[in-house]
Amino acid sequence: MSYWVYLILAGVVILLAVILGRAVAFRSRRYTVDPLPAPKIDINRAAERLSGAVQLPTVAASDPAKVDRASFELFIRYLEQAYPQAHAVLEREIVNGYSLLYRWKGRDASLKPVLFLAHIDVVPVEKGTEQDWLYPPFSGALAEGFVWGRGTMDVKNQLISIMEAVECLAAEGFTPSRDFYLAFGHDEETRGEEGAVKISELLQSRGLSFEYVLDEGGAVTVGAMPGVKRPLALVGIAEKGYADIRITAQGEAGHSSMPPRHTAAGMIGRAVAALERRQRPARISPYLRETLAHIGPEMGFGLRLILANLWLFGPLFKLVFKSSRAGNALLRTTTAVTVLEGGSKPNVLPRKASAIINYRIAPGESVQELLHHVRRVVGDELEVEAIQATEPSRISPVDSPGFKAIERAIYAIFPEAVTVPYIVMAGTDAIRYEPLSEQIYRFTPMLISAEDLERVHGTNERLSLENIERGIRFYIDLFKR
């Protein structure tokens, strides 16, 4: 055999050794944390207090006139009555009528404060689904080991966990080492303009900045990823941006018996087809690399081999990942044509036609870039405008004190789970606090199955007593450590 064959063989052997070596060295990032001495928690009373919070229908509505303001006022008073010890140690401000900002003064003013978020509002119950609820959505029924109702998972559970933890620690005479701020907006589900935005502006006007911010986000989810047995504690380190982009074509009106080659409706049809064909590029972005680095070592050897060697298998990985909707959404800015408007009579040329495309923008890209892309794809004849747009968030670091603090509390309360940083697909209030901290995380301390996720914004939303306990213990642990 010639010299070249030996050289190629040697190359293949080295390559295989590198691939295998990397897979073997691809170690789990999990670690164990000794839980603090278990605090005394009265779970039944906590469940009753969550139930009471659920019974106040603080339902979000995009039309301000449709918001039941009385429920929001009652909610503020309800917290005051339900958590007297907490209210004795917290300073409270009501922001813009219905949002809450609390401060728990710490011992050491030289340490940067921490900010804990939740929201008071809940999404409405979809018309026609009321009958599908086993217990009425605002009953707060305590049955079968659960509290039932709208807001038990999104996200009165988090708000109540925070208040329970403060109540419990205040009763023990505990004072935090640094200042804790709690901020509960009242319109997260309708984009937070009146709540989170106002609170954030207030905090900025005071020159504050925070060590880290913790908002609602991923849960500890069982069965979220095929091939991974451990529950994944999903901690959002970034969130996608949002844009509704309208494209409009003007045409000649008139009778349809002698039409132009392309009517306004036809032009929109072609543009929509082109936008679906020429999507934004799929990328293994820095946040996705973090997700894969944490999840990879928990997988079977085959997948571990691939994820440990993205330098080689990256293109293959993208190809496979892209074929599932969830994978595709992780890889790129997504394109969804959602609204089409055109003519109204079969035999009349439409004067105007339009489409709205809903984009979810990947971190690292911008609204400006997206508009540029759309204009390039649809051409100059069509008008392009953003009706509504929010930039994607920054990506928060994983090797930071804030992430580590949250991770330690996760491992103390959910020792079987593995923490996985990930990107949140939906918008949260957290993005409004970006001017206040470099470290913004999104996590909801409850252990649920992947199917249970459908109850969020859906039917039969409920929270188990075990999860009420975990939520409270999570915050106690986080506060104490």
Ligand SMILES: [Zn+2]
């Ligand atoms: Zn929420």
